[in-house]
Amino acid sequence: MLPLQIAARNATLTPEMEADIRERAERLALYYDRIMGCRVAVQVPHRRRHEGMRYYVRIDLTVPGGELVIRRRPHEELRTAVQIAFNAARRRLQDYARRRRGTVKTHEPHPVARVSQYYPLGGYGFLETADGQAVYFDRNSVLDGDFDRLDVGSQVRFTEEEGEKGPQASSVVPLRSERVEEEV
Numbered sequence: 663m664l665p666l667q668i669a670a671r672n673a674t675l676t677p678e679m680e681a682d683i684r685e686r687a688e689r690l691a692l693y694y695d696r697i698m699g700c701r702v703a704v705q706v707p708h709r710r711r712h713e714g715m716r717y718y719v720r721i722d723l724t725v726p727g728g729e730l731v732i733r734r735r736p737h738e739e740l741r742t743a744v745q746i747a748f749n750a751a752r753r754r755l756q757d758y759a760r761r762r763r764g765t766v767k768t769h770e771p772h773p774v775a776r777v778s779q780y781y782p783l784g785g786y787g788f789l790e791t792a793d794g795q796a797v798y799f800d801r802n803s804v805l806d807g808d809f810d811r812l813d814v815g816s817q818v819r820f821t822e823e824e825g826e827k828g829p830q831a832s833s834v835v836p837l838r839s840e841r842v843e844e845e846v
Contacts, residue, residue: 667699672706673717679740686748690723694755699724702747704740719747723755727762730754772819774837780814787812789820789831797822799831808836 666687668680675683687700701722706715716736723730732751737743775797778790785801797820801809812818820831 667701669701669703670705671703673704673740675704675740679744682741683744686744690748690751690755693752694725694759696726697723697755698726704744717743719743721747721751723751725755725758730758772821772835774817774819777812777814777816777818780812782810785809789818789834795829797829797831798825798827799834803831804834804836806835811836 666684668675668683683702687702690700691697699722703718703720703722705718705720707718716738717740718736719734721730721732723732730751732747732754734743734746734750737746773791775789775791777787778796779788781787787799789797789799791797799820803820804812817837819835819837821833822829823832824830
C-alpha cells in the first residue's frame with residue numbers, strides 16, 4: 663500500500679485526530695488486503711452565519727481495477743464525520759471484495775407455470791410446471807387478491823415449497839398478458 667495521504671482544508675487536525683485517521687485507514691486492510699492507496703481529505707467549507715462548522719470527510723481508495731470514492735454528509739463533530747466515512751469505506755470495500763471473488767448474492771428467477779386445474783368455489787388449484795410437475799396452490803397463496811382473475815391456462819410465477827402432501831406454491835403471481843384487444 664502506498665503511504666496514507668491526509669489533507670485538511672480550512673481545518674486543523676490535532677495529532678490525536680491524525681493518529682485516529684491513520685489507525686482507521688490501516689484497519690481497512692482487514693477487509694480488503696489489496697488496497698494500493700488511500701487519501702483522506704477533511705474539509706470545512708466557508709462558514710455561513712446561520713450554520714455552525716461542518717466537517718466533510720472524503721476517502722479515495724485506489725484498488726486493482728479502479729478507485730472507490732467515499733463521501734458522506736457533513737457533520738458538526740469531526741470524530742463522528744471520520745467514523746461515518748470510514749464505516750462507509752469498510753462497507754464499500756467488503757462489497758468490492760465480494761464482487762472480485764464472485765460471491766455476490768444473485769436471485770434466481772421464480773419459475774413460470776400455467777394453471778392446469780382451477781376450483782374457484784373450493785379456493786384452490788394446481789399449477790403445471792415446465793417439466794410436467796403438479797404443484798398445489800390455494801387462494802391465500804395468490805398475491806394481491808388475484809385468485810379470482812385466474813383461469814385454466816393462466817401463466818403465473820410462483821415460489822415452491824414442500825407441503826404436507828407434496829409440493830405447493832407459497833406465492834403465486836399471475837403474469838399479465840401483453841395482448842391488446844381491439845375495439846370493434
